[in-house]
Amino acid sequence: MKNLFYKGRFIFIPIAAAAFISAISFVVMQLWNHLLPDILHVATITFWQAMGIFILCKILFGFGHKGGRGWGGRGGAPWMRAKMEERFKTMTPEQKEKFKQKMRDRANCGPWGRHEHPFNRDWDQFDTEAPKATQE
Structure with a gap:
């Protein structure tokens, strides 16, 4: 049969x-x-x-793509997510912070390299700008 x-x-x-x-x-x-x-x-x-x-x-x-998410979806492929979670568990706090910083930098750069955008400034530091002179 x-x-x-x-x-x-x-x-x-x-x-x-x-x-x-x-x-x-x-x-x-x-x-x-x-x-x-x-x-x-x-x-x-x-x-x-x-x-x-x-x-x-x-x-x-x-x-x-399977699950409709593809590579660019949230979390990526399930097997990759499980692998990264396992790797993240074994990292020291310094390694975790370094990894997080690298991922933040990668997200800000895009695929073509680092470039500054006008909105990437720290807006809390606006008081460091010189005051504008007024004409009388």
Whole structure:
């Protein structure tokens, strides 16, 4: 019985994938044909054009990430977060502070290097500026 399941999945998985893509293409076609001609004055599309649009969008915009968060999401990948938590537990307080400072600096720099922004100043120190001279 187990061997029959393994042989059957090689037939079932491609059929299920084709059915899924067909269903999504039908939904794309229906949405396009019922919304866009009235809104943007474009022509209606066929099923195969809808499938092409769907596949093109997947190629251009990606296939999504597990959990919808991706690398840039809060916390990153769960395995990476667990690894960092374990590493953070073994650090000394000095190492923790150094790590936190490095992460703060990285967040302020961006990927292209350190650059000062006018709003990065310490606004509590405004009294150190010289008073402006008034003209009489």
